[in-house]
Amino acid sequence: MREKLNVRQLLLVLLAAFSIYSCAREDFLQQETSKEAVSASSAKYASRSLWKEDDVYIGKVQQVFLKHANLERFNTTYGELYWNYAMSFGQFGEKYLLVPIVKKDKVVLLMEAVRKGDRLYFYEKNDMDLLTFFQHVLYSSIISHSEVIDGNKAAKAKYICSTRTIVIGCLNGQTDCEPVSYSHMVCEWQGDSGGGVPPKSFPPLGDPFGGGGGGGGDDGYEYPDPPEENPNQDIINQLTDYPCAQSLLEQLPNMNNELARVLKDIFQNNDDYRITFKGKSGLGDKDGITSTVSKPDSNKFFATIFLNDNVLKNATKEYILITMYHEVAHAYLDFELKRLGQAQFDETYPVYVTGADYAPDGTIVNRFGFKEGHQNVGFFLSTLENILSAYNPNLPPETVKAMAKAGITTMTEEEKVLNANERDTTLGKQKGTKCP
Template structure:
């Protein structure tokens, strides 16, 4: 009969997403741990493409790489919450104990083998492999609040350890929970530089105590046609990949036409996390809105919509034609929608969320780069629309400047980034300098 498992969650992991429930006591049962055939025994979903490719390189160069005693237990390799063919760590076992952890990062088209003996990593794998008690696993991918250019992914599990191991059930006697974790941190918008350990106050990745031994050579070529690391690590890489997607590109081309931008109502699509686009419904325009509805759910990845050109909008009391002048830049309501999407995320991974605006002024995308505590909503009100309209009309500078200033000064938001997609395909990040002037930096 299966034993009842009690789950303890501390305040630091309440937003974690349970990827797998539990594993059996007999999880450590590999017939041939040194086999070249990979069968995952991890508690988490892993980047199996990267693991298998690394194994291929390793076995082809084993004589050059291996410099320590022990057997590499490839079936227990973990990629720490990432699936972009960039990193893994795997235990090395000698005489029934984990004596080292092999870490294999990839930088561009080269992978490196490092044997490490960090005590917290050895404890992590020692208990994962040899504990006879059942476990539950969690992972959390989030930006480090101390250094927003660093993304950290934590994988951990909790094990109930009875104080008296002779008792048959944990709940029948005193005991305690023990939690084991590893952290992977990576730099954003920089040359990929992956490390394992606690992130320092300035965003440095010290890797913790212990030592590192290179596994021979200066790196080994990764198999051909690897997925570019940039694709899933940086906002620039994400946007480049997105705009190269034929389905996404087709929607942009459909909306970026005078016949669409000259209409009296906005047009757009929402995109699900499965890549399905759904037309957004329209509503009647008002003096402060061109009318566009989007229903946000946990499956919403992002949305594309237009901001219209000036158009005639009836007459005033004297019979004069009124001209509606939409603001061809993101609005507080657009930011509110992006934040609402972020509010549905349960695992801290906000990287895929986006809002795109198409207009004759330019095509732009905003993304959320913060953590759960940075999510703010309530900007989709008439008061915010009126305040934004007055700000745009009365302040100096470009629409880019006004939007970024309003975001910072009025909405008090630091966790939304603005990108412009130029007609030649160049993607530019737009930021305010110390003088509140917009700086444009092309994505590499």
């Protein structure tokens, strides 16, 4: 219930563990040189990407490639595959991949790997903008990097497009220069829904460069242990009547920020957690309510999150996105309170104060908030502001601040108005992205 809840702060507790990992990963990336060893094409995959990648898929694709390809001829004809810099561009579920091919410290081509069912297809991609982007990722001094995922920017509603941006420093030994930004958007190939398999198969794995093993070329290669196409997801999307919100929810665990990584580690591929999102009318000024189920001595977590249908229909994408993060955190804290009991909950989560309120239908619901004056509120507000700014860099700072503060701490009257404008785009005063 976003207008009063502070439960996004759950992630302060969880983020502590992940911050150590993030710092270690950044240090590793900064210390490692971007040049690979001579045996790059066959070296075991160990990601050096700046972003979160579908590591399972990359490993399996490499396995198929090494089984069928003639490496010596491939390396001579095309160059070496730098697997450690392979990118899935925000795609997870073993679907899509780009691997840079390098000759003499220059990215000369990309190999695209697309899975359809139990078949894996390889294509060559010679896109100059993408080649330039990969070249800078491998060989430039990168100051900062970011990623924005937005499925509605592509032609098909089912597409998920990832825009990755890097900011680099001086080139060629210069010392007095302005930082330069490079961005590139890649959309997931959706198989038949996207128009079928691309017409050009990647030649190195077919005749005349095949290395044995049978199959391949235009018929694809057998993919090891493909995942189910429609598995029982831990985050269940029942927002079919709200396509804009539905698309945002599909992206939620894969977005490149701390909150998304926490959600992913908690909920993905774990049968003990099940969250269902639904729309609901009659919630008034409440953005959402949550129903959780907890059994004694059980870690199984089942929750249904009801999002206000007026918000789903009329709010900006940014407002819906923050609301989803908030409600998942609320659901988890509600589950923990029921599982642990009040005394143990207070000991485990000393940051929060709990209370009770009534939903519009009279149901008693739990509320969570920061203890008055707690120092972590400032840090968490900054985290929320960073998420909103990364998703939409054009959102005015005052609007970002207002949306981040809503339901967490005291707001000025001006901030309340700015937040309300994002909640209801029918007013025509929003600064965020209006759903189509």
